[in-house]
Amino acid sequence: MTAGMAAPSPGQLRELALTEEEYHHAVRQLGRVPNQLELGMLGALWSEHCSYKTSRRLLSQLSSQAPQVVVGPGENAGVVDLGDGLLCCFKIESHNHPSAIEPVQGAATGVGGILRDVFAMGARPVAILDALRFGELDDAAQRHRFAKVVEGVGHYGNCIGVPTVGGETYFDAAYQGNCLVNAMCVGLVTAPRLLHAVARGVGNPVLLVGADTGRDGIHGATFASVQLDEGAEERRPAVQVGNPFLEKCLMEACLELAGSSALLGLQDCGAAGLTSSCAEMARRGGVGIRLDLDKVARRELGMTPYEVMLSESQERMVLVVERGRVEEVRAVFDRWELRSDVVGEVIAPEELQVIAEGEMVARLPLPVLVDGFPPRRPGSSRPPRVERDLGADPLTGGLSWTLEEAWLRLLASPNCADTSWIYRQYDHQVGDDTVVLPGWDAAVVRLRGRQDGLAITVDGAHRSSLLDPRRGAQLAVAEAVRNLACLGARPLALTNCLNFGDPEREEVMWQLEEAVAGLADACRQLAIPVVSGNVSLYNDLSGASIPPTPVVGVVGLVGDVRRLPGPGFVASGDLIYLVGEETAGLGGSELQRLLGCGVLGPPPGLDLELEGRASEAVRQLVSEGAARSAHDCSLGGLAVALAECCVVGGLGAVVRLRDRPTPSDGGRDLLFGEGSGRYLLSVEPGGGGRVEEVCASWRVPCARLGEVGGDRVEIRDLAGIPLAAAAAARREGIAGPMAGPVL
Amino acid sequence: MTLKPVVNDPQGLAVTQGLHALGYPEVRGTRVGKHIQLTLVAQDRQSAESRVEEMCRRLLCNGVIEDFHFQLSETGA
Amino acid sequence: MTLKPVVNDPQGLAVTQGLHALGYPEVRGTRVGKHIQLTLVAQDRQSAESRVEEMCRRLLCNGVIEDFHFQLSETGA
Amino acid sequence: MTWRCGIAVFPGTWSERDCAHWVELAGGDPVMLWHAEPELKGADVVILPGGFAHGDYLRTGAIARFAPLMAAVREHALAGGPVLGICNGFQILCEAQLLPGALLRNSCLQFRCQTTHLRVEVSRGPFLSGLEAGEVLQMPISHGEGRYYAPPEQLRELEAGGQVALRYCGPSGDLGDQHNPNGSLRHIAGVMNAEGNVLGMMPHPERACEPLLGSEDGLQLLRAALAVLAPR
Numbered sequence A: 001m002t003a004g005m006a007a008p009s010p011g012q013l014r015e016l017a018l019t020e021e022e023y024h025h026a027v028r029q030l031g032r033v034p035n036q037l038e039l040g041m042l043g044a045l046w047s048e049h050c051s052y053k054t055s056r057r058l059l060s061q062l063s064s065q066a067p068q069v070v071v072g073p074g075e076n077a078g079v080v081d082l083g084d085g086l087l088c089c090f091k092i093e094s095h096n097h098p099s100a101i102e103p104v105q106g107a108a109t110g111v112g113g114i115l116r117d118v119f120a121m122g123a124r125p126v127a128i129l130d131a132l133r134f135g136e137l138d139d140a141a142q143r144h145r146f147a148k149v150v151e152g153v154g155h156y157g158n159c160i161g162v163p164t165v166g167g168e169t170y171f172d173a174a175y176q177g178n179c180l181v182n183a184m185c186v187g188l189v190t191a192p193r194l195l196h197a198v199a200r201g202v203g204n205p206v207l208l209v210g211a212d213t214g215r216d217g218i219h220g221a222t223f224a225s226v227q228l229d230e231g232a233e234e235r236r237p238a239v240q241v242g243n244p245f246l247e248k249c250l251m252e253a254c255l256e257l258a259g260s261s262a263l264l265g266l267q268d269c270g271a272a273g274l275t276s277s278c279a280e281m282a283r284r285g286g287v288g289i290r291l292d293l294d295k296v297a298r299r300e301l302g303m304t305p306y307e308v309m310l311s312e313s314q315e316r317m318v319l320v321v322e323r324g325r326v327e328e329v330r331a332v333f334d335r336w337e338l339r340s341d342v343v344g345e346v347i348a349p350e351e352l353q354v355i356a357e358g359e360m361v362a363r364l365p366l367p368v369l370v371d372g373f374p375p376r377r378p379g380s381s382r383p384p385r386v387e388r389d390l391g392a393d394p395l396t397g398g399l400s401w402t403l404e405e406a407w408l409r410l411l412a413s414p415n416c417a418d419t420s421w422i423y424r425q426y427d428h429q430v431g432d433d434t435v436v437l438p439g440w441d442a443a444v445v446r447l448r449g450r451q452d453g454l455a456i457t458v459d460g461a462h463r464s465s466l467l468d469p470r471r472g473a474q475l476a477v478a479e480a481v482r483n484l485a486c487l488g489a490r491p492l493a494l495t496n497c498l499n500f501g502d503p504e505r506e507e508v509m510w511q512l513e514e515a516v517a518g519l520a521d522a523c524r525q526l527a528i529p530v531v532s533g534n535v536s537l538y539n540d541l542s543g544a545s546i547p548p549t550p551v552v553g554v555v556g557l558v559g560d561v562r563r564l565p566g567p568g569f570v571a572s573g574d575l576i577y578l579v580g581e582e583t584a585g586l587g588g589s590e591l592q593r594l595l596g597c598g599v600l601g602p603p604p605g606l607d608l609e610l611e612g613r614a615s616e617a618v619r620q621l622v623s624e625g626a627a628r629s630a631h632d633c634s635l636g637g638l639a640v641a642l643a644e645c646c647v648v649g650g651l652g653a654v655v656r657l658r659d660r661p662t663p664s665d666g667g668r669d670l671l672f673g674e675g676s677g678r679y680l681l682s683v684e685p686g687g688g689g690r691v692e693e694v695c696a697s698w699r700v701p702c703a704r705l706g707e708v709g710g711d712r713v714e715i716r717d718l719a720g721i722p723l724a725a726a727a728a729a730r731r732e733g734i735a736g737p738m739a740g741p742v743l
Numbered sequence B, C: 001m002t003l004k005p006v007v008n009d010p011q012g013l014a015v016t017q018g019l020h021a022l023g024y025p026e027v028r029g030t031r032v033g034k035h036i037q038l039t040l041v042a043q044d045r046q047s048a049e050s051r052v053e054e055m056c057r058r059l060l061c062n063g064v065i066e067d068f069h070f071q072l073s074e075t076g077a
Numbered sequence D: 001m002t003w004r005c006g007i008a009v010f011p012g013t014w015s016e017r018d019c020a021h022w023v024e025l026a027g028g029d030p031v032m033l034w035h036a037e038p039e040l041k042g043a044d045v046v047i048l049p050g051g052f053a054h055g056d057y058l059r060t061g062a063i064a065r066f067a068p069l070m071a072a073v074r075e076h077a078l079a080g081g082p083v084l085g086i087c088n089g090f091q092i093l094c095e096a097q098l099l100p101g102a103l104l105r106n107s108c109l110q111f112r113c114q115t116t117h118l119r120v121e122v123s124r125g126p127f128l129s130g131l132e133a134g135e136v137l138q139m140p141i142s143h144g145e146g147r148y149y150a151p152p153e154q155l156r157e158l159e160a161g162g163q164v165a166l167r168y169c170g171p172s173g174d175l176g177d178q179h180n181p182n183g184s185l186r187h188i189a190g191v192m193n194a195e196g197n198v199l200g201m202m203p204h205p206e207r208a209c210e211p212l213l214g215s216e217d218g219l220q221l222l223r224a225a226l227a228v229l230a231p232r
Ligand SMILES: Nc1ncnc2c1ncn2[C@@H]1O[C@H](COP(=O)(O)OP(=O)(O)O)[C@@H](O)[C@H]1O
Pocket: A130, A131, A132, A164, A165, A166, A167, A168, A169, A415, A416, A419, A422, A423, A426, A437, A438, A439, A440, A441, A442, A443, A458, A459, A483, A634, A635
């Protein structure tokens, strides 16, 4: 074995994202100095991206306790039971840093990675969703980035034949330097086919299958664990070009094998490549793995053991196979014209041993490699500005626009507008199971041979989380719950992606602590187990952090997919009801963003208890068919939600609000405030009684606001706009700035 | 525009496999790039060269994953 | 591989527009095609030529929409 | 006795399961045909489904057309057997020269997944004879390279010979650029060979086979093809 080297220089350590303290910690545990290769492996596995050394302590607050949960956090993806032996497997993951460097390939390989996480569990992916953040669209560079990210997400999903059924997109100048690209995948598997990422049985062979190993992406994990600085350009070889075609074949081959008793464990080769996949599989199984690098198929000549062990080449999987059954397994890969090689075997000592040219070049105990890092506990503090900002007037400077003008501008804001420019570039129908297409609150994918279906949504915190990260996270969960309730679905479980800045900054650490606490709290109160997640830190550019951006993906069950409410209003004469309480909320609102006031004032009101009851009431009304349409109030408040119901249904409406505007506010908060927990329902003319009854039984306020019909969207005594103008505004919000090809 | 040598080229891989299947085992490898034919008016060769170089850098070539080179040839008029 | 002149090339058009918008009004037109770099082993130049020509006709180029031409250059070994 | 519909599976094909579902709803018996085997397994109708065969690298369908299965498909087609190419299948049939023309990158330079309306141009061949010329069908498209192109003389021949099968149109059958999602010449969405037994189309009839999916119009094509087969 190569001798240990002299102590590495601070520069070398920084390259590996290791602190000096961590280095010494490693030396102490190993009882010797690691060699260059071992240090690289430690650096990758101890990186924030792989080890969660900063966030792990916080994440323990999230509970995965619930009867339906089969697999909680810790595996490739979370799993819940859908009944009758069918399991649903899902996870969300970020690919922010690669997408900032190369938007098409970065976004594409993000989708590729999350798909592998799901089919590594033996589940067939049935839906992809994406959550995106960019700067403002009046900036050509942002338009380019947005267009290219959408192209990349679409490219991978479209090629592989998994529908992209929904997503969430938000534009704000705060994301100018750091776009966010989170991808979620949902898959289905029957219980006996569920696989685990574990190595078992001493002497069993370890196979590497799929793409050849190249020099690309070395140290991607480290790269995602440091800030993007001006020097980011030089790390660009970390960017990779994905091969969705190869992954499609890989997926089919793995799914074919999922039923076979010859396959004992399966894991994708993600961040930190072979090092992390082998180390983690062996660690879970309480065994070790010996790898022979000479058996690893390479794309390039002259690769060093270091490069082979740390390459993050896409579209590779590691398998542990029962001894004597390798040929049976390889036959499946052969049929799909995929390379498969035995590259190692399971050993008894809990170590990762690496052999190259007959010599042992690395030998690391797994307890050290996987769990030996010293936890990082950076300081945190609430910045003083928060107190002042929370108390400020949300619309300083007031509103110079008329209410009508503000309304139309909100509809034309890319954050409220029609998103078909995005999802029409995604195949959202392949599989013949998408029964509610993107464009409304949640997508619905039916379950074959059953009456029920999966409702899926992703939602993220908006600007208000800068004022109150705890509330911001809670609002994201509440919005997801509402989106599901609009389709009559009950949440089964949640996955989350925590996108934050540099945790070494005290403010960012405070945001992270608050957001996780808020997430834990909301999930507990709304009884949603958290089954998987991902953390992306260091989203900074030149010292500026992104706003705290927790994103949640929630999967729910719809009882009967043949009885779903229409998107938008359905018929003239139907009655319109508001379910929930009219609460204030212009702090951090979309109106405030359009006015350019800064992020000020108290964030939107939220009563998690009431939120839960309101969702029960709406769910009941929708699933018993009493509500012909349901939509929640989110960005842009009640006025925008009402206009959306009108535009999507192609019908006008006339309503009157119960509350009166205060003189100082002039109705702005009533119309555009983003208080949580509110829905607009439409019911047949005779159906009002049932709404009132059900809402009363759940102790949820409801009010009859008016009727569907006419060619205007009219809020009596306050504001009214022509339906056609509302439709035009909404149509142009994204399509307008994005007209024409982007190179 | 050609993909940088270290960058994975799935297209090239597929073409190589396709050629092998068609009975061309002598093919050792293929890399697929873009060929852009540009017609432009310029005072002289030198200024054309510097303008095209600039266009490549700014728009035509994705420097993260691609390299470029170009040739000028004069047409009449 | 280049698109035949009669075939519409929206990508080329978009590139031209993009270049105009970036301040290159001197660009008269652009057409986007494919550049394939093929490494193969052959006895001699002539046999390489005829094999590559065949590959182009059979697989690399679709004669309905594309034209092709190629250059050979020797590498060592 | 139900008719057997062979569904070709290439590496990269992704709508074979959707097609099987559609075949079953139309009353047929689906059987998967693996690209590497020159075998139709007794299929009466051959369907080349959507997807990205061999990644669609180089050109869509360029590599797939050399698959051993394609030799059997060719034989079936030349003997007058019904062959339907959907999306990627259409591209493969063009590359294989079982259909005229080629499919190029959408003129908007983007992938498009959306609902389209199609006008039936001729009531001819196994798939369209059950429909009337002028009838409007609704079904989705999902492709990045669906711009139909044929050289001018050939296009004239296609029109004259009744080989233009389907055109993109508005809900009432009107033609116009606003209804053409990919820039296809003369709004062409589908063409057939001179005999009419081979049909290629970019839209996905297998995604329009249940009211729950928004349209049942796709069922008509397959039902028609199964109905015209001689009774067994
Ligand atoms: N990036 C995206 N990819 C796919 N679909 C998207 C994306 N962004 C938004 N959508 C879709 O647009 C619709 C509106 O999104 P959004 O305004 O976030 O809905 P809501 O406010 O109900 O959560 C949803 O159906 C959503 O799935």
